[in-house]
Amino acid sequence: MVFLEKLDDLLKGYAPARVVMTGFELGVFTMIAEGKTTAEEVARAAASSTRGMRMLLDALTSLELLQKHNDRYQLVPGSEAALVKSSPQYIGSMWETNHLWSAWSALTQVVRTGKPYTRLETESDAARFFPMLIRSLHVYNLEPARKLAGLLLPSQIPPDSRVLDVACGSAVWSIPFAEASSEVRLDLLDFGDALAVARSYVERHKVDAQVSYIQGDLKHTDLENDRYHLIILGNIVHSEGAASSRDLIQRCARALRSGGKLAIIDLFPNEERTGPPRAVLFALNMLINTSEGDVFSVSEYNQWFEDAGLSEGTLVQLGSTTTALLAAKP
Structure with missing residues (x-):
């Protein structure tokens, strides 16, 4: 059972990575830092669906990259430097593109x-x-x-x-x-x-x-x-x-x-x-x-x-x- 649980965790490891990449790609961290703190406000700014944005923001909260209080979201204290585009310490540039995701999705063909x-x-x-x-x-x-x-x-x-x-x-x-x-x-x-x-x-x-x-x-x-x-x-x-x-x-x-x-x-x-x-x-x-x-x-x-x-x-x-x-x- 322990082995199966480990294998299951490995196979589902794509999900947290994809959630964070999508957060960078849609710019949600920067939008929240700018004062758009509800799912509706972020969805509107990101030209996205409210339902989809709520689920994405909740997932980011579960990963401890956001906090949520009374249906409003905020960045985790100390994270703004890494997550917000205007910061010199912003690390999202390489994750705003799908290059690595698409490239790794081709692994089977590359190995063959x-x-x-x-x-x-x-x-x-x-x-x-x-x-x-x-x-x-x-x-x-x-x-x-x-x-x-x-x-x-x-x-x-x-x-x-x-x-x-x-x-x-x-x-x-x-x-x-x-x-x-x-x-x-x-x-x-x-x-x-x-x-x-x-x-x-x-x-x-x-x-x-x-x-x-x-x-x-x-x-x-x-x-x-x-x-x-x-x-x-x-x-x-x-x-x-x-x-x-x-x-x-x-x-x-x-x-x-x-x-x-x-x-x-x-x-x-x-x-x-x-x-x-x-x-x-x-x-x-x-x-x-x-x-x-x-x-x-x-x-x-x-x-x-x-x-x-x-x-x-x-x-x-x-x-x-x-x-x-x-x-x-x-």
Whole structure:
């Protein structure tokens, strides 16, 4: 019976996720924050049915994202920053689109054929989804990134370091280094659409005088030898596949100065690839959304580090679900 109950919970796990996604897609959290507190008022603003909206808001209340008193709804205290669109900490951008829902719904076909639903490692596909994704990821990753900067600067890299952020997205993993030292210089590498988003965050964090931009594909952009004190691969190796990742690490190793650090932020499965669930489920996400992407164990990374002339990697916990693997160039 216990097994059946666990299985039932797993099979019905889609429902809470879909409820929250619909809340973001319809903008109900923002509407409630603006003073529309009854189901009728929110339904009218969202061009939705009153019956459907009442059921949605009640479901969100049961999930402890809303509170309800006398048929009026309000946000749970402390949640406004994450749930309301006008907040700099709003995490809903990536959930306002049905991309991930539609992509995961194609899992059966993807497993059968081995062909992805989309190829987010390409510029054309990335341009449709990444600007929304990286806005949410900036919020999720900012505090872990600040922890990484505090760990490395200035004890392991100098205060005047030159840092390369590969496939930078919003530049969340490198901006904290510039915030920590006015002498740090950042080179941000990504596709053009992503760099436009990165530029907005650089300006928001007021470090634009310390930043240069490199528009290009990480697979083909030339990296200058012996230039960088730190190179960051923040949640990007998983989209590239083993062969491309091995090549990227070798190119990064050549671009590092002696004593420089390579920081890889990613999900690392155990050696048997049986867990943790977050990592092995993300491997399926890469199957769905990339041609060659996967997650890799620490031993796999260490082999690539050895081949590239880098030290064995050291794992650093940056948050409850965020880990970095650090390697050095002798």
